[in-house]
Each structure stands twice: as C-alpha cells, then as structure tokens.
Amino acid sequence: MGKVWLDERHVVVFESKTNIYSREMNLYTENKEEVYSLYYDERIDDNAARYRCTDMLPVKKGLTVEAEGRVLPVYLRHIVHDPAFDSIFNAQDEELGAVVTETGTTFRVWSPPAENMSVVIDGTLYPMEDKLNGTWELHTDFNLHGAEYFYKAIIHGEIRRILDPYAKALTPNSERGVVYKKDSNNRRAPRPNLTHTQDSTIYELHVRDATIHKDSGVKAKGKYKGLTEKNTKTPNGYSTGLSYIKELGVSHVQLLPLNDFARVDDEQPDKQYNWGYDPLFFQVPEGSYATDVADPFTRIRECREMIDAFHEEGLSVIVDVVYNHVFDMESSPFEQLVPGYYFRYHLDGTVSNGTGVGNDIASERHMVRKFIVETVNYWLEHYQVDGFRFDLMGALDKQTMQLIERRCSEEEIPVLLLGEGWDLPTALASDQKTINTQAGEFPSIRFFNDFFRDTVKGNLFDPHDYGYVNGKGRHIERLPQLVKGSADELELTPPHVSDIVQTVNYAECHDNHTMWDRFEKTNESESEKDRRAIQQLATGLTIVSQGVPFIHAGQEFFRTKLGEGNSYISGDMVNQLDWKRRELFEEHISFVRQLINIRSRFEVFRLRSKEVVRDRLHFLSTPAPVFGFMLLEEGIDIAIYVNPTRRRYQIQLPASGEWRILLSNQQTNPASISGEFTELEPYEFLLAKKTRR
Known part of the structure; x- marks a missing residue:
C-alpha cells in the first residue's frame, strides 16, 4: 500500500511500489466537505511522485486521496516546516506534561500528526481527547503523583510508544515517565545575594569528577549528595569537595549537565562515564548521580539538596544546558511525536548538523521555543538555580535567547547567562543566531571569549601552537584588548563583544586538553616548575582582566587528564579531580585564592562599562x-x-x-x-x- 504525504501548501508526494501514477487525483477533507484537484508533476524516484495543486491545500488531519482504487490517508510530513503549521496548531497557552492540581491530574501532549493518542498509566490504557490545536488531553479526578506513564500513539499509520518530553520524573534509564507533583516546600536555602553579574567568578565542575577520587573524603562519591557533605578532607587533612570550593572564594559553581543524559546506566553507573552532553530528558535530573535510582523522586530531592548546600555556603549555581541537539534524533520523544518538526533541515531535505552531533534542534519554531523557555523557567523555579550556561549557544536563535533573557531579568537576584557564541554551520541565517558579533542584541548574555583563550595559550585546534604565556610573549599586541574586556575598538584587535559585561574570560574548560597537558606538549623543554609558573600567568590574566573569569575545576592545582584531549566518555581515572594533587600544590592554590580575593576587594577589577575602563585602566x-x-x-x-x-x-x-x-x-x-x-x-x-x- 502506498503512502501520501502533505509536504508543502501546494505539494503532495505519493509513495507507491507499483510505479503506477494517475495523472490526476482528488484530495478530500474530512467527510469530503472540500475537494482539491492534484495534478501529476514529476517522478522523484522509483517509488515516489510529486503532485501539485493550484489551490492552497489545507493543513489539517483527516485528509484523504483516492488512489490505487482505495482511499488513502494524507499524512503531515515536511509541511511541519511551514510557518503556517505553527499558526494552525498553536498550543502556546497549553500547560503540557502531567500536571497535578487540587482537582486531579491532567495529561497533555502536543502531537498534531497523531491520528490517535492514549496514555498508559500504571499499565492501563486511557484514550485522550484531540483538542484540535495539536494537543491531546486526558483529565482524571485523582492525584496520580508517583504513577508511571507513557503515551501510545498512531502517527503516520504506525503505533508508537512515546515518553513525555515534559516528564519531571523517570524510572531508571528513562524507561517510563513518572507523575510528579511539584514540591510546595519553600523552606529552601535562599539564593546568595549578587549585586551585579560582573562580580562573579565561575568554577566549572562535573558532579561525578568532584568527589569520585578515593582520597576525596566524601562518603557519597560521585553523587549529588557528595557535594552536600561539609568539612570533607583528604587523608592528610586538606579540604575537599564543597568546603574546598568555598575556601577558594569563587562566587559561582558551574555544573556540567545535570539533566537526564545517555550512555550511563543509572543502575550500574560505575561501568560508564559521560560529561552529560547527550541529553535525553531536559526537565529531569540525571539518575546516575542519585543514591537510590529506583525511587524516581530521590534524584529530584538530592539535586535540590545539592543546590541548597551550595547556597548555604554562599555559592551560586549555574547549570550547563544543552538545547542545541538531542542524543539520538530518531528515538527522541520530539521526533516520535511530531516527525521533522523539532529539528532543522537544509533546503535539500538533509538534517542540519551544525552542532556536529547528528542533529540541530530548531529553536526558532514556536513549540520548540516554548519548550526551551519553559524548561529554563522550571529549573529557575523548582531547582532555584542562579544561572545557565548554553552549550553551543550560536546554534540557538536570537529570539529564543532574548525571551530567556527577559524571563531571567524578572528574578530579584541577577541570573548569570553565558554561552558559546560560535557561528556554527547550522541551517539558520547568521543574523538570527546568538553569536558574539551580535552581542549588542543580548545586553545581559555573556559570551565565552575564545580570542582570550587562544591569545593566552595558543590556537585551540593546534596542540603545538603557542600563546602569550607559553610562547615567550607571542601575541603581546592582543593583550591590551584582553585586559580591557575585549569590547574596545583598538587599532590591532577588533572587539569580541559589545561591552565588557559580556565577556567570559577563560584559558581552560572541560573541553580539549587541560593547560597542564597542553604545556607538556608546547613547553616540553621547560622544567615542571617553570610550566607551573607559566600556567599561573594564564590563570592570573584570566582573573585580573575585565569581564567575568572562568576557572576549570583543578586548573589551580594543574589538573591533568593524562594527555586525553576529549575525555567526554574517558572514565574516572582520566576525569576525576585528583585530590592528591590538591595536597601537593597548596601554595599554588593559595595564589589563585588570593587573586580571587583581590578581585573581590577592589572594585576596579570589576568595572561595568568600556567607557569607565578607558578612564581607569592605563598601559x-x-x-x-x-x-x-x-x-x-x-x-x-x-x-x-x-x-x-x-x-x-x-x-x-x-x-x-x-x-x-x-x-x-x-x-x-x-x-x-x-x-x-x-x-x-x-x-x-x-x-x-x-x-x-
């Protein structure tokens, strides 16, 4: 049997293995209320032909054609890319997901192409109502907190088992969603006060790396709970974990992705490792970091307790979020519910892969944007995070980021927003991307300064390249721009951002080689003592330059990943914070600690505009x-x-x-x-x- 696809407002594609195509077909709306004439246009391949209609075809379910002597349904396919699709199936005001209120539990899911939708709750199937705006709904009079559920749909003629992308809780390894009634307990540790985001110093940390080392002194190693333990020490009495970070004096801890991700078995996490940039479910904390993954609410509680523990120590929390791609496009709930809608495509029909991981999320589409903004809102309200780091932010459209910026501006204490503003080859016009050359359109969003990074230590993509600190002063002509905040029009160097409150200065992060490993390659003839001093120069410039300094955890004690340049799944032996090195290099840690303290004490290191810098910084x-x-x-x-x-x-x-x-x-x-x-x-x-x- 053939299949018929609505691909454009004037185009239908008929797929058939018979290779027999009528010169003309009729398309009908439901109950044959309207009829449209389709005319053969061309063969696409051996099994498909394109038909055109002189009239604009309706975008709705229930369309049929008469072909091959039978009536065939017309499925919505590439038409999901048409702006009209967003207008016709507008569900902006719908609260999606499993929502528990005083009157019961309501399930809502958005899937315009679905011909039928049911929700399976604790093994029992319940049909859902089509609200005609693409939303399917079931209301029950019961509080179903703790119930397991998934959706069963017929889409494009196929039965599909689909999890809820709006799920707030999950069973182990993301097998089923779990209904979660949001905790009304507001007795949480208050967010640390912050007058201005320019006062921030960021410390990048991976939950598992932080405490998994045998000498961390932490009981709940590699878990959320491990970062709530206070006064932990190495066997020789040196501070570790939460206490160590507090002593360092940073203002913000930036945590690599906390939401549910792939590649690590929740029930046997020691067998795999992942940084977390393989997102599965965006509103659920990762299960492998919980002490009891069998209880779907333990991960939620312990993640919140970890954030509270940071807050109690005066530390703000930034979460690293990955809204640019999913781990596997074909199996993701987004693609299962609305095939083709949530992802970008090139004009030739191929999937856009500007992120380099197989797919690009189409943040510019209305319901995708709604999901992203509501997810940010959920982490702000329910987990009380203090900032967001946007992975590959240049792949996100600027309107979505401006909405996030506006939402975060509503918070009483400033929310720190930062991201990678690289101009990636995604299927989105450059003037619509959130990139550093358009920083003026995002006044409260900060951009990672790769110009700073490459000037200080050499080109990232050439492991043998030299920068200022490891190359005997190479690129010295760029340093005035760096220390001034990378926002000034200087003769030798263009600005990186619009103003100094938009630069995140860094020399090392989780990506690529650590500085210690890099300098072992670029400066192998230098003594270890000199290489340590060289790294101190890089860290020092990072902290005293205008803008917000960013420090990779362990950078202050010369973290090594044993030469591994891309350790995203390399395991604990490579990625763990080595607390033995913390003992060895206390004097060097003290240098960074004192430098952070000096930055905090003297306001002149934290100026608010490039105009003020011109008056108060002199070479x-x-x-x-x-x-x-x-x-x-x-x-x-x-x-x-x-x-x-x-x-x-x-x-x-x-x-x-x-x-x-x-x-x-x-x-x-x-x-x-x-x-x-x-x-x-x-x-x-x-x-x-x-x-x-």
Whole structure:
C-alpha cells in the first residue's frame, strides 16, 4: 500500500511500489466537505511522485486521496516546516506534561500528526481527547503523583510508544515517565545575594569528577549528595569537595549537565562515564548521580539538596544546558511525536548538523521555543538555580535567547547567562543566531571569549601552537584588548563583544586538553616548575582582566587528564579531580585564592562599562615581551606585570614611592618596593599597590 504525504501548501508526494501514477487525483477533507484537484508533476524516484495543486491545500488531519482504487490517508510530513503549521496548531497557552492540581491530574501532549493518542498509566490504557490545536488531553479526578506513564500513539499509520518530553520524573534509564507533583516546600536555602553579574567568578565542575577520587573524603562519591557533605578532607587533612570550593572564594559553581543524559546506566553507573552532553530528558535530573535510582523522586530531592548546600555556603549555581541537539534524533520523544518538526533541515531535505552531533534542534519554531523557555523557567523555579550556561549557544536563535533573557531579568537576584557564541554551520541565517558579533542584541548574555583563550595559550585546534604565556610573549599586541574586556575598538584587535559585561574570560574548560597537558606538549623543554609558573600567568590574566573569569575545576592545582584531549566518555581515572594533587600544590592554590580575593576587594577589577575602563585602566611602559597595566582605584594605584620569559627584567614603576606587593607567584614573602625600579623574576605575575596622595 502506498503512502501520501502533505509536504508543502501546494505539494503532495505519493509513495507507491507499483510505479503506477494517475495523472490526476482528488484530495478530500474530512467527510469530503472540500475537494482539491492534484495534478501529476514529476517522478522523484522509483517509488515516489510529486503532485501539485493550484489551490492552497489545507493543513489539517483527516485528509484523504483516492488512489490505487482505495482511499488513502494524507499524512503531515515536511509541511511541519511551514510557518503556517505553527499558526494552525498553536498550543502556546497549553500547560503540557502531567500536571497535578487540587482537582486531579491532567495529561497533555502536543502531537498534531497523531491520528490517535492514549496514555498508559500504571499499565492501563486511557484514550485522550484531540483538542484540535495539536494537543491531546486526558483529565482524571485523582492525584496520580508517583504513577508511571507513557503515551501510545498512531502517527503516520504506525503505533508508537512515546515518553513525555515534559516528564519531571523517570524510572531508571528513562524507561517510563513518572507523575510528579511539584514540591510546595519553600523552606529552601535562599539564593546568595549578587549585586551585579560582573562580580562573579565561575568554577566549572562535573558532579561525578568532584568527589569520585578515593582520597576525596566524601562518603557519597560521585553523587549529588557528595557535594552536600561539609568539612570533607583528604587523608592528610586538606579540604575537599564543597568546603574546598568555598575556601577558594569563587562566587559561582558551574555544573556540567545535570539533566537526564545517555550512555550511563543509572543502575550500574560505575561501568560508564559521560560529561552529560547527550541529553535525553531536559526537565529531569540525571539518575546516575542519585543514591537510590529506583525511587524516581530521590534524584529530584538530592539535586535540590545539592543546590541548597551550595547556597548555604554562599555559592551560586549555574547549570550547563544543552538545547542545541538531542542524543539520538530518531528515538527522541520530539521526533516520535511530531516527525521533522523539532529539528532543522537544509533546503535539500538533509538534517542540519551544525552542532556536529547528528542533529540541530530548531529553536526558532514556536513549540520548540516554548519548550526551551519553559524548561529554563522550571529549573529557575523548582531547582532555584542562579544561572545557565548554553552549550553551543550560536546554534540557538536570537529570539529564543532574548525571551530567556527577559524571563531571567524578572528574578530579584541577577541570573548569570553565558554561552558559546560560535557561528556554527547550522541551517539558520547568521543574523538570527546568538553569536558574539551580535552581542549588542543580548545586553545581559555573556559570551565565552575564545580570542582570550587562544591569545593566552595558543590556537585551540593546534596542540603545538603557542600563546602569550607559553610562547615567550607571542601575541603581546592582543593583550591590551584582553585586559580591557575585549569590547574596545583598538587599532590591532577588533572587539569580541559589545561591552565588557559580556565577556567570559577563560584559558581552560572541560573541553580539549587541560593547560597542564597542553604545556607538556608546547613547553616540553621547560622544567615542571617553570610550566607551573607559566600556567599561573594564564590563570592570573584570566582573573585580573575585565569581564567575568572562568576557572576549570583543578586548573589551580594543574589538573591533568593524562594527555586525553576529549575525555567526554574517558572514565574516572582520566576525569576525576585528583585530590592528591590538591595536597601537593597548596601554595599554588593559595595564589589563585588570593587573586580571587583581590578581585573581590577592589572594585576596579570589576568595572561595568568600556567607557569607565578607558578612564581607569592605563598601559605601562615595559621591556618587551613583559606586559604591564595600571588600574586606578579610589585613592589607590594597582600595577600588574606579567613576564612570560625565563629572563629577569628591570621594570620602572608608574611612579616613585612606596609600593606594597599584593601578590607574586615568584616571591614567597613579598615586601614593599621603594623607589621607581624593581626586578621582575622569570615567569613572574606581580601585583603591586600604591596609595595615591
């Protein structure tokens, strides 16, 4: 039997193995109330032909054609890409998912192509009502909190078992959805106060990496609960986990994806590992991080308790969210419910793959946008997170991101929004992408600064390339742009963002080699001591430059992934935070701790606009390739010097007088400097302060 597809407003495609096509067919609406003449246009291949209609065809269910001596249903296919589809099946005001209220439980799912839809609750099938806007609904008079469910649909003539993309709870390994009545308990730890997002310092952390090491001193290793344990220590008495992060002085912990993801067996998590960028269900916490995955609500409770524990320590929480793709397009609930709608396609009909993982979510479509914005809202309200990091944000359309920006602006305490604004080859016009060249359209969204990263340590995609700190001052001409916040029109370097409140400065993150592993390649002739100093220069520049500094967990104690450049499924031995290294490099951790403290103490490191920076940041005359600049605090001058070489240099300070050394990575007991000149040691990072009279 053939199949007939509505692909465009004037086009129907007839698939048949008989290779016999009529020159003309009639298309009927339900009950033959309307009739449309279809005329043969061309053969597409051996089993399909295209028919056209001079009139605009209706976009609705119940269409039929008479062909091959029988009546065949017309299925909605590529027509889902037409803007009219969003208008005709407008369900913007529907609350989708399994919703528990005082009057009972209501199930709603959006699937315009479905010919029939039922919900299976604890093994019993219940038919749902078609609301004609694409939504199917069933209301029960019972509180079904804890009931297991999934949808059973007939779509394109096939019976499908589909999980709810709006599910708030799941059984192990995402086998079934579970009805969840949102916890009304508001006795949660309050969000840490934050005056301005420019005051933030971000620490990127993976839940499992943080505590899985045998010397972490944590009982619930690799779990949400492990990050709630306080006063944990290594066998030699050094702080670990939550307590260690608090002591470091950062303001925000950015957690790699927390929502349900693939590749790790919830019931046997030790057998696999994943960073979490393989999303399955976006509104449910990952099960492998829970202490009891058999109870669908344990992961919810423990995830919230972890966030509360961070809040109690004055730490804000950013969640890493992946709204640009799904793990497997064909099996995803989105594709099962509305084939072709939730994903982007090129004009030739091929699936867009700008993300490089097989599919791109079509965030610009109305119901996709609704899902993304409502998911952000759910994590804000139910989990009380303090920020979002958008993976491959350049693949998301700007209107969706502007709606997220607007929603987050409603919070009393500023929500930190940041993402990767790369211009990816996805099937979306460049002027519609959330990319750094259009940063002016997103005033409260921050962009990861790859220009900063590559200037400091070398081109990311060439593991043997040199940057300023590991290349004896290479790219020194770019440093003025970096320390000024990457937003100024300078002669040698264009701006990366519109203003300094939009740059996230970093030299290392979860992706690619750690700096320690990279410098082992680029600077193999250097001693380990010198390589450690080189890495301190990179971390130091990250923290003192205008914008928000971003530190990868363990960067401060020279984290290694044993040379692995893409460790997303490489296991605990490669990815774990090695708390033994934390013991070995306490002095170097102290350098970062003090630097973060200095940034917090002096407002001049956290300026709010490029205009103010022009007045309060000045470059100093130094022997190349030493770089120096001065910041003007109220009544105080702060001079910063960086020496990326093995040589010792004499430098002239901006003014004579008494300069107090705030911090140096080469001087154990720094003293004051009297007069105009001082010596800068090899690979030294120096901050000095002078009271202005």
